[in-house]
Amino acid sequence: MAIIDCPECTHKISDQSVSCTNCGIPTSKMKFLIKCPECFESISNQSASCSHCGFPIAKPAPFKAVPPPLPTQNHTPIVRVNSSRKSKGVAILLALFLGDFGIHKFYLNQVFWGILYLLFCWTFIPAIISLFEVIILLFMNESEFNRRFG
Structure with missing residues (x-):
């Protein structure tokens, strides 16, 4: 069980609860709501702009799995030294x-x-x-x- 913030009223609620005890918004809708970075009102995460102030909402870039860069290797030529040289x-x-x-x-x-x-x-x-x-x-x-x- 975890404590989460309600996106509508920022009241602390349990992630197991059905709705926010302060504003009544259902928790099933909470995962589809985001805060507007300009006016901090709750809006749908699907909207292109804030319905309250009109601020354009930038969509996050789709996540692409990028493999980590390969470690760089110094390619120095291997010079074979004849270690079995007889005296x-x-x-x-x-x-x-x-x-x-x-x-x-x-x-x-x-x-x-x-x-x-x-x-x-x-x-x-x-x-x-x-x-x-x-x-x-x-x-x-x-x-x-x-x-x-x-």
């Missing part, structure tokens, strides 16, 4: 100290060769080969290293 120095150190186990091969994403080095590490052949690879890596320039392993 030539790290590869040389791994080949020098752990070359017998093929750790430098795993580091350079040559998993097959890394497993092969692990299988034959007991023969010390991978250790000898990794010393040659250290020399090759030392004399390889950065662009060639990045092209092959980057």
Whole structure:
């Protein structure tokens, strides 16, 4: 239950009551009445002008459901940075100290060769080969290293 104002006399009444207790206007007619913005008399909400003072009544614009604006997005180009870039120095150190186990091969994403080095590490052949690879890596320039392993 809510308390509403009578549009005719502005008396407070219940929205459940049949009519205004002050002026007697039926509540069924109340929803069709509005106040004139000029003379404040009750008029029909369908009238184009006030019947008392002649003030033109502006019809409210029909409600159109307008979707909310989409959030603006800053379209910055995505620059892919090669985060898996291998370091030539790290590869040389791994080949020098752990070359017998093929750790430098795993580091350079040559998993097959890394497993092969692990299988034959007991023969010390991978250790000898990794010393040659250290020399090759030392004399390889950065662009060639990045092209092959980057």
